[in-house]
Structure formats: C-alpha cells, structure tokens
Amino acid sequence: MEYSKEFKAALSNFSSVEKDKLVFRLLKKDKLLSKKLYFELIDPETTDNKRDAMEEIVQEKVLLASKYIGNQKYFLSIIRKISAEITEHVKITTDKFGEVSLNILLVNEILKHNEDLSRQRFDNVYKLYLYLINKTVKALLLTRKLDVDYWMEIDEQLDHLKEKILQNKYLSKLFINNGIDFNWLTSDRIPENFDQIIKDIKSRGFLR
Numbered sequence: 001m002e003y004s005k006e007f008k009a010a011l012s013n014f015s016s017v018e019k020d021k022l023v024f025r026l027l028k029k030d031k032l033l034s035k036k037l038y039f040e041l042i043d044p045e046t047t048d049n050k051r052d053a054m055e056e057i058v059q060e061k062v063l064l065a066s067k068y069i070g071n072q073k074y075f076l077s078i079i080r081k082i083s084a085e086i087t088e089h090v091k092i093t094t095d096k097f098g099e100v101s102l103n104i105l106l107v108n109e110i111l112k113h114n115e116d117l118s119r120q121r122f123d124n125v126y127k128l129y130l131y132l133i134n135k136t137v138k139a140l141l142l143t144r145k146l147d148v149d150y151w152m153e154i155d156e157q158l159d160h161l162k163e164k165i166l167q168n169k170y171l172s173k174l175f176i177n178n179g180i181d182f183n184w185l186t187s188d189r190i191p192e193n194f195d196q197i198i199k200d201i202k203s204r205g206f207l208r
Helices: 003-012 015-030 031-043 049-069 072-093 096-111 114-118 121-143 148-167 169-177 194-203
Strands: none
Touching: 003 072, 015 031, 015 169, 015 194, 031 072, 031 114, 072 121, 072 194, 096 148, 121 148, 121 169, 121 194
C-alpha cells in the first residue's frame, strides 16, 4: 500500500503521546513486528545466539515428532510447524545464512529416521518426500544468493544431506524423477541459472 503525502503529513502532525499510543496499538495487533522491534532495539541476544537456539529447537522437535512417523499426515503437520518457526526466526532477525542452514538442518534431522521412513508405504511418505525435495531446492536457490564465504559451512551440511538421500532409495529416485541433479548439492556446482532451471522443471509439472 502506498501512502499519500497528505497522509504522511497528517501522521507527522501527531503529538509524541499520540504516536506512542498508535505504535503500541499496532504492535499489539502485529506480534511478529513486536518481536522484530524488540530484537532490533533491546534484545541482548545476537543473530548467532538466536540461530544456535533454533538449531536446538529443530533437533529436539524433530526427535519428538519422530514418534509419529507412522502417522504421516500428523508427522508432516508437525514438520510444517517447525518450518514456520524457522521462517519466523528469519523474519525477526533477517538471518539469511540461518534461512539456508536451519532448513537444511531440518531435512537432515528428518532423514536421521530413514530406517523408520523406509518401513512406510511409498504412497504414505510421498508428500513428505516431495516436501523435503522442495525444501532442498529452496535451500540451494538461497545458497546461490549467499556470500561465498558461507559456502564451506553450507557444503558440510549438504554433504550429510546427500549421504542421507542416497541411503533412501525411494527418496533418491524421487529426486531424480523430479529433475534434481545430485551434483547440485555442492555450493559451487549450483548452476548460475538455477532459478530458471527450477521454473522449467515446475512448468513441466514436477516438484508438485
């Protein structure tokens, strides 16, 4: 929404007391904005502190969720909630590195339970596997936008991810069937036109 000069001028004419009241009223309605401002203005924790805490949350919650792998619909719903927590962390802290690393961590933690997943019927885990593939693709897209100084650390995670994917024959086949090259699971091998490659893959009905 664009604001007219008249509207901006009217706001500027508010007294400091009126502005304070308006700000606090808006913050009550927008919890995310409230958390973001708190982080930016007075939170003693740094982005790195917040990311470290999120890593522990992801690990703990995926472990707890693993008890429900047999109920794939419920399991995936829990995973989506964990993903939403990562998204909130990124919006509050603008943690671009964490947006990549935490999502790869989420996929890696889920695939620690490959043995349990392999006991499920493929049609039961299909939605979860497709979700994991899309998570991986999004992480690769974001990695291309990161400073190359971060790539070595991301590659450590991607190496573990590739290993776990290849241990799961149905998931690895689904990666291939959706046009994803395992060579791309290394930062400097992600094609420069990766975003266009993914668009083309999706236009052919894959990754859905």
